[in-house]
Amino acid sequence: MDRLKELLENSNRQTWIIIGLSLSTIIAVSFLLLGNRPVSNAQPEFTSQSLMSDSGMASSSSSVTATSQTSVNTTMYVDVKGAVKQPGMKKVESTMRVIDAVQLAGGFASNADEKQVNLAQKLTDSQVVYIPKRGEKVPTSVAGSSAASGGASSESEAPQVNLNTADLAGLQQLDGVGEKKAEKILAYRQEHGGFKSADELKNVNGFGDKTLERLKPQITV
Template identity: 80%
Template sequence: MDRLRELLENSSRQTWIIIGLSLTTIIAVGILLLGNRPTASTQPELASSALISGSESLASTSSAGTTSQTSVTTTMYVDVKGAVKQPGMKKVESTMRVIDAVQLAGGFTSNADEKQVNLAQKLTDSQVVYIPKHGEKVPTSAAGTPAAGGGAGTESQAPQVNLNTADATELQQLDGVGEKKAEKILAYRQEHGGFKSADDLKNVNGFGDKTLERLRPQIVV
């Protein structure tokens, strides 16, 4: 009987040991499987990251396309004449201005009167850029903005202003004449019964010999 009881106790002990090992194995396998399984929160993050990356790529491509369109320039040729050190035909870009053409021509000479030229004007193809000398009479078309045309020497005269009939608005079209100077011209005309000649403009306060010579091509009486 004692032997039988001992055998039963050993058998029961082994059975519990086997059961315990089996449970431990199952739990360990379950933990490993759960650890390797991707979580639900990871997948949306990956998807969101991919969408953001794609949007940034599209934005970068669009920006690059816009930049390339904006930076397109056209090659042109202008003829630089007058008081510059190296006159002649110059190769320019459509984004350049009169001052750039002057620099390509070596810059101004010592007797250049650059104040009569609009140096900020954008260049056009086949344009004639004329820089006058001090004391030189320059047509209105070349005084404010250098002459532009299909060939050299083609300069169109701007409409002339009649000192005896022009109103204040018309007088302000003259080079260097603002509202105050226009009022002075009107006051002189009313007081003296009009201008007898262009030289009478020197009798108006603020108009000297140099101003008259600059305005002479622009005025009539």
Template identity: 45%
Template sequence: MGNEWVTWVKIHRLLVAMLVGVAVLGLGLIGLVAVLRPPVTATPLGTAAMSSQATKSSTTKTAQSSRLKASTSGPLYVDVKGAVQQPGLYQVTAKMRVADAIALAKGLTSQADQRQVNLAAKVVDQQVIYVPVKGEKAPALASPTTPTSKAATATDTSGKTSKGTAVGATKDKINLNTADVAALQKLSGVGQKKAEKIIAFRDQHGDFKSVADLKKVGGFGDKTLAKFRDQLTV
């Protein structure tokens, strides 16, 4: 059997040489691939954690941006007052201007003093848009309660705004021409009846021209005026 195998190899030595060559070549290719393959390195734990945190931060910022966009592009509401045809609460959008809100209120009246209103100002949610009549000084208005919104005030022709601290008040003073019953009762010694007298006088005779005009209201004399003079404005 051994002799026959040797004899067969001698007869087919060319074929055997080819097979051996192919085997050697295959092994060489396998070794070359193993050498050239880049090493697989494990990602450090700290790097993986930082990558995860960066992904979470990016997701959070995207969500916040989406919420902010939704809040500014959604419906807003403004309160249009003063010398307009139909004062009231109107729904607007963040892209609208004061002029658009006044148009919703059917426009200005013939007595409106347009010079004291900045028609180009952008509207913000909870804004009060007040249009004064000619000869009237625009009152300081309350700012919207939303944290990101700007103050809602009437503006003069210079484009400067006067930011108020409360409706019917200029700084810490109470405005006789815009204050309601509750605001007037903040004055020491002024109850509901006296406050209603002030408002009734204002409705009948028009706005107070000066704080001294308070003496024209029944129940208010020189002593009362001297007591309240530093707390009032018009």
């Protein structure tokens, strides 16, 4: 009987030892799994932040590129004068050239002297583009270029119109002189054999002392 009791006690002790080891193993595995879970969750968060950072850098880079490209083309204004069909101030871009300004002005007039103009010259803001007529002498200040003064030019810098040689279109280049006044100048020139001096213009009907004073820098004989 004593032997049987001893065997039963040993068997119960081994059973509890096995149960204890099993519980310890289960607890250890559970802690290990729970301990690894935050690490696996942290990786996507880091990746997300990295992607957001990269996206922000790409967006910033695109914005800088777009701004750089926008600054290339700048709106400007030039004044097209002389032998063109529609003279006046024209809106242009900084990448345009003299030929573009001429086209905006309706193209060359029939009496334009294109050979005196550098059509490939780049335009600048406030530039005066002057297209001379055939036989017209371009002033030294604008010779060899597109007749551009770079800024607002004075009347004294503009090419002078010869009252004795200019045709109907040439006379209309004078400020305030339209077709009718130009015809009166031609009629007076033919009747009197030409102008002896610029002051003689006031003898033409429609031209007074004030008009002559204004036109004097623009005319010659």
